[in-house]
Amino acid sequence: MIIAMDGPAASGKGTLAKQLAKHYGLGHLDTGALYRAVARDMIASGTALDDEGAAAQTARDIDPETLDDPGLRTPRIAEAAALVARLKGVRKALVDYQRAFAARPGGAVIEGRDIGTVVCPGADVKLFVEASTQVRAQRRHKELTEAGHDITFEEIHAQISARDARDRTRAISPLVPAEDAHLLDTSDLGIEAAFKVAVKLIGTAMR
Numbered sequence: 001m002i003i004a005m006d007g008p009a010a011s012g013k014g015t016l017a018k019q020l021a022k023h024y025g026l027g028h029l030d031t032g033a034l035y036r037a038v039a040r041d042m043i044a045s046g047t048a049l050d051d052e053g054a055a056a057q058t059a060r061d062i063d064p065e066t067l068d069d070p071g072l073r074t075p076r077i078a079e080a081a082a083l084v085a086r087l088k089g090v091r092k093a094l095v096d097y098q099r100a101f102a103a104r105p106g107g108a109v110i111e112g113r114d115i116g117t118v119v120c121p122g123a124d125v126k127l128f129v130e131a132s133t134q135v136r137a138q139r140r141h142k143e144l145t146e147a148g149h150d151i152t153f154e155e156i157h158a159q160i161s162a163r164d165a166r167d168r169t170r171a172i173s174p175l176v177p178a179e180d181a182h183l184l185d186t187s188d189l190g191i192e193a194a195f196k197v198a199v200k201l202i203g204t205a206m207r
């Protein structure tokens with residue numbers, strides 16, 4: 001079974017994807033971590049973020065063992081990830097990786113921006129996870145301050161609004177719900193409640 005989950009920044013899809021993978025015994029891939037890893041490696045080597053050839057090569061060279069790096073979860077890397085995510089060569093290399101992951105026996109929960117539309121259009125279930133910008137900024141602010149980052153709510157709000165606008169309007173693989181995606185708004189749902197709604201939606205979709 002392939003579960004495709006898409007949605008904007010800090011919509012709650014990461015937490016939900018991990019819980020669903022555990023619940024159904026599926027593999028889990030956070031594709032945002034791949035784009036963040038490309039950004040991290042470009043910055044580390046001092047390469048300009050708009051150097052498409054170098055970015056594509058960096059994407060092909062990503063070490064999957066480094067995707068849990070807490071250094072990926074910073075506002076600077078998120079911003080840079082959204083810049084390299086606009087480049088065709090980067091997307092091609094990373095989509096190849098994601099499709100190979102999806103083809104593993106046993107299935108997977110794959111989360112990102114274009115999973116239901118581009119990476120796995122034939123997924124068994126597609127969820128589009130949303131939440132108001134206010135709620136998403138609150139969640140991300142809590143996550144970052146707890147991890148020791150010194151950043152205000154207003155700064156986070158501005159950053160995720162700008163990044164979402166970039167993700168929704170880019171030419172290649174914009175963030176948009178697939179036609180057959182189930183919308184899940186988590187603005188008023190805690191982690192446990194969102195999980196219950198998701199399991200219900202998946203149960204109905206698989207019938």
Ligand code: CDP
Nearest residue numbers: 009010031032033035081082085112113114
């Ligand atoms: O954790 P958060 O929701 O803030 O972001 P993320 O899922 O780690 O993604 C970081 C950035 O990578 C996004 O803002 C997108 O620009 C890009 N991305 C993408 O273009 N396609 C994906 N499938 C996943 C992420």
